[in-house]
Amino acid sequence: MPIVALSTETTDWVSRFADEVIEESERRAPGKPVVVASGLSPSGPIHLGNLREVMTPHLVADEIRRRGYEVRHLISWDDYDRYRKVPAGVAGVDASWSEHIGKPLTSVPAPAGSSYPNWAEHFKAAMIESLGELGVEFDGISQTAQYTSGVYREQILHAMRHRGEIDAVLAQYRTKPKAQGKKPQQKAVDEAEIEAVEGSGAASEDDGSSGAAGYFPYKPYCGNCEKDLTTVTSYDDNTTELTYACTACGFSETVRLNEFNRGKLVWKVDWPMRWAYEGVIFEPSGVDHSSPGSSFQVGGQIVGIFGGKQPIGPMYAFVGISGMAKMSSSRGGVPTPADALKIMEPQLLRWLYARRRPNQSFKIAFDQEIQRLYDEWDKLDAKVADGSALPADVAAHSRAVRTAAGELPRTPRPMPYRTLASVADITAGHEDQALRILSELDPDKPLGSLDEVRPRYGRAEAWINTHVPADQRTIVREEPDVELLKSLDEASQRSIRLLLDGLADHWSLDGLTHLVYGVPKVQAGFPADATPKELPPEIKTAQRSFFALLYHLLVGRDTGPRLPTLLLAVGQERVRALLGE
Numbered sequence: 001m002p003i004v005a006l007s008t009e010t011t012d013w014v015s016r017f018a019d020e021v022i023e024e025s026e027r028r029a030p031g032k033p034v035v036v037a038s039g040l041s042p043s044g045p046i047h048l049g050n051l052r053e054v055m056t057p058h059l060v061a062d063e064i065r066r067r068g069y070e071v072r073h074l075i076s077w078d079d080y081d082r083y084r085k086v087p088a089g090v091a092g093v094d095a096s097w098s099e100h101i102g103k104p105l106t107s108v109p110a111p112a113g114s115s116y117p118n119w120a121e122h123f124k125a126a127m128i129e130s131l132g133e134l135g136v137e138f139d140g141i142s143q144t145a146q147y148t149s150g151v152y153r154e155q156i157l158h159a160m161r162h163r164g165e166i167d168a169v170l171a172q173y174r175t176k177p178k179a180q181g182k183k184p185q186q187k188a189v190d191e192a193e194i195e196a197v198e199g200s201g202a203a204s205e206d207d208g209s210s211g212a213a214g215y216f217p218y219k220p221y222c223g224n225c226e227k228d229l230t231t232v233t234s235y236d237d238n239t240t241e242l243t244y245a246c247t248a249c250g251f252s253e254t255v256r257l258n259e260f261n262r263g264k265l266v267w268k269v270d271w272p273m274r275w276a277y278e279g280v281i282f283e284p285s286g287v288d289h290s291s292p293g294s295s296f297q298v299g300g301q302i303v304g305i306f307g308g309k310q311p312i313g314p315m316y317a318f319v320g321i322s323g324m325a326k327m328s329s330s331r332g333g334v335p336t337p338a339d340a341l342k343i344m345e346p347q348l349l350r351w352l353y354a355r356r357r358p359n360q361s362f363k364i365a366f367d368q369e370i371q372r373l374y375d376e377w378d379k380l381d382a383k384v385a386d387g388s389a390l391p392a393d394v395a396a397h398s399r400a401v402r403t404a405a406g407e408l409p410r411t412p413r414p415m416p417y418r419t420l421a422s423v424a425d426i427t428a429g430h431e432d433q434a435l436r437i438l439s440e441l442d443p444d445k446p447l448g449s450l451d452e453v454r455p456r457y458g459r460a461e462a463w464i465n466t467h468v469p470a471d472q473r474t475i476v477r478e479e480p481d482v483e484l485l486k487s488l489d490e491a492s493q494r495s496i497r498l499l500l501d502g503l504a505d506h507w508s509l510d511g512l513t514h515l516v517y518g519v520p521k522v523q524a525g526f527p528a529d530a531t532p533k534e535l536p537p538e539i540k541t542a543q544r545s546f547f548a549l550l551y552h553l554l555v556g557r558d559t560g561p562r563l564p565t566l567l568l569a570v571g572q573e574r575v576r577a578l579l580g581e
Contacts, residue, residue, distance in 0.1 A: 012395040013357045017314070018063040021282045024312055029279055033070040036061045036282040037311065038138075039271075041078040042105060042123035044087035047334040048364055049319045055353040056284040056316055058136045065404035073138045074278060075131075079105045079120035080143040080264050082228045089334075102227030102248065106144040120144070130337035134346045135403045148261045155273045155306065157257060159217045159265055161237055162305050163208075166269055167215035169301045170207045173293030207268040207298075220244045220263035224251035228263075272299035276308025283311040284358055287318065316358040322365040340364060343463040345456060346408055348377055351400035355393075366467050374417035381414070411456040415441070419509075420453060422561030424461035425474045426569040437569045441509040474560050476570055477578055481553055485580040488549075495519050495546050496553075496579050503572055512564035520546050554578055 025034040036057040040046055054075065061073040083105055086097045092111030100108040100119075108119035116122040131138065146152055159166065208217045216232040220242070229248040235241070240257040265273055274280070289296030300310040321335055340349050343366065352373075356362045365373050383389035384397045401408060415438065427433040431450055438453065439446040450457055464473075488496070498519045506515040518528030520542035526535060548558040551566075554575070560566055567575055 012392045014059045014063050014354065014399060015395065017060045017282070018067070020312060021060060022064060022067070022069065025281045028281060028309065032279070033072050034061070034064055034282075035072050035074065035278055035280050037074040037076060037275075037278065037280045038283070039076045039078055040127065041081050042120040042127070043081065043084065044090060044123060045334060045336050046123060046127045047336050048321070048340060051337050052316045052319055052353060052358070053284065053286065054131065054136060054138075055134075055350070056314070056358050057282055058138070059354055059399055060282060062137075062399070062403050073136075074141055074280070075138045076141045076143060076274065077120070077124055078143050079124065080147050081105055081267075083108045083119065102225075102229050104144060104221060104226070104228075106142075107221075107226050126336060126338050130341055133341055134337070134350060135405070135408050137403070137405065143264070147264050150261050152265070152273070152277070153258065153261070155277060156218055156265060157240060158306065159269055159273065160235060160240075160257065163215055163217055165305055166217050166302055167208070167210070169298060170268065173298060174207070208266045217266050217269040218242075218257075218263055219266060220255070220260070222246040222249060222251055223253055223262065225249040268295050268298050269302060271295055272303035272308070272310070273306050275299065275303050275311055276306035279308070280311045282313050284313040284316045286316060289315060314358040317361040320361065320363040322363050322367045322369045335364070335366060339366075343459050343467065344370065344374075345411065345459060347400045347410060348374065350408075351377060351396060354399040355396040366463075370463060371418040371421065378414065378416065409455075411453060413447070413452040414456055415453050417456065417460050418562070419565050420457045420460035421464050422474075422565040423569060424457070424464045425468070425561060426476065426566065429461075433569075437565075440507065440568050441565075443508050474555055474566070476555055476574070477553075480578050480580055481556070484552060491523065492549060495523055495549070498522060499550075500576060500579060500581055503567075503575065507568075507572060509564050509568065512567050516547070516550070516563045516567075517543060550579075553580075 021034060021036065025032070029035075038054045038057050040050055040053060057073055061071045064071045081104070083100050083103050085101065086093060086095065090111055092113045097108070105120035106118045110116045110119055110122040114122045116125055128140070208215055208219075210216075211231055211233070213232065213234050216235060218232065219228050220230050220232070221228050222230055222244075225246060225248050227246065227248045230244045230246050232242060232244050233252075234243045235257070241254055242257045242260070243252065243254040245252040264270060275283070285296040288294060291297070296310075303310050337349070349364075352362060352364060363369075380389060380393055380397055384394055389397065401410065419441070420438075423434050423437050427437065434457075435447060435450055438450070441447075447453065499515065502515045502519075503512075506512050514528065520539055521530050521535065522528050524535075524539060524542065526539070532540075547563055550563060551558050551560045554560070554566060554570060561569075570578070
């Protein structure tokens with residue numbers, strides 16, 4: 001099938017990679033499905049940094065599907081990796097889980113109270129659910145199932161026969177050069193990025209054991225304690241008899257590797273073996289693969305031993321969180337895709353990954369910044385609708401709202417996120433009140449049901465309830481602040497009067513916006529609809545003072561939700577009472 005070239009007007013980073021992947025696939029495996037891959041280790045919560053490992057090939061695979069090609073997006077669950085350490089901050093897990101260090105992740109008990117049979121399945125489940133919500137189509141491969149069923153037996157025997165060649169490649173990198181000429185700040189960034197992709201199984205895995213019997217790229221799991229703290233003491237290529245000893249429990253046994261399935265190739269050999277076995281054309285790699293001796297770099301030399309070629313693919317950069325320096329599964333409390341999807345719609349999360357090239361870092365907002373991100377998204381949505389968006393922005397928007405399979409479910413009436421958050425904040429779970437306020441935002445098109453603003457309203461409500469500190473929540477006064485009202489000077493009293501006189505005629509979001517901004521203008525002798533260019537700078541100061549006064553009278557603070565939304569939420573009658581009428 002010929003490459004379908006896009007016009008340069010619609011080309012973005014995803015399209016460019018798709019062009020390259022299709023061309024490479026037709027060169028390597030003409031007529032066969034295009035294979036792209038991701039790898040995830042369910043060693044703990046799979047966080048938003050790890051999600052880039054999936055979203056980068058997903059977006060490319062989806063573009064290739066849109067062009068009519070058959071694509072397989074493999075997600076290799078590295079659930080046969082060793083359990084390295086007990087992650088912090090995981091509910092139902094305590095220090096006693098340290099006794100399982102060294103076992104396969106599928107042999108470690110799930111956190112207490114989990115309905116899943118083991119550690120790996122517990123953490124895979126949350127990610128699988130999130131990927132479904134994000135519209136990610138994939139073929140999942142359990143490495144536990146692959147190894148324990150003997151799928152890789154020939155590859156393991158091949159690696160053992162060619163262990164000398166593998167050892168020679170790895171030996172070039174075993175003494176890693178020290179970082180030189182880097183500023184302390186750059187080193188800190190590197191460390192942050194490396195830790196951000198923890199969970200890929202790449203950075204800290206050893207490259208095999210060397211002892212008196214030589215080098216071996218295969219590690220058995222102990223037949224007694226199940227741990228991988230084993231050393232191969234002898235191996236016979238002809239009979240495939242392998243003897244190992246466990247340093248953890250002292251157990252030793254001799255097995256025939258041509259029928260033994262309780263072990264795995266070490267990571268730096270395992271990964272390139274899988275590239276060859278699956279025929280992977282495209283797979284991105286994290287920043288920990290950019291240095292000499294990294295798994296991706298070394299794998300590029302080892303893959304040829306298995307008769308394969310290294311995939312093409314970019315190095316992907318750090319994903320951060322607003323208010324957090326870096327992500328690390330071991331530190332606990334690291335946001336996962338499921339956490340993000342509680343407070344934002346799938347389209348917004350997809351857009352954050354689609355709009356930035358893989359080598360560009362970006363942040364995902366769990367703080368007030370989420371409101372600005374949603375404003376930016378809604379502006380883009382409007383520009384795409386009226387045809388004024390730039391081509392690259394149109395492409396990113398398209399990848400956010402739909403896949404080759406169709407449109408993702410969306411909010412029927414997407415009101416501004418910050419407005420919905422303010423309403424959720426003020427009404428504190430009272431849906432009838434929320435519906436009343438939202439219906440009054442635009443009296444000409446009243447809301448018939450909260451379902452019209454879901455799921456966005458639910459996301460905004462979840463953000464208010466879980467990410468806004470209690471001291472920043474909005475609590476409307478029960479009684480007027482009599483002392484403050486008595487202390488007001490004549491100008492302040494007049495500003496309150498102007499507002500109250502205009503309430504009835506301006507009772508909508510647009511009307512109240514016009515009113516609250518117009519009062520200081522009118523007081524200064526200007527028309528209420530005068531533009532900023534027509535006004536002296538002191539009007540802005542007067543507006544800020546007026547807003548602060550209203551916040552104090554309504555909620556007892558000098559800031560709060562946008563005043564038009566707040567006034568609608570409080571209701572005309574109560575506003576009049578709190579403002580001293």
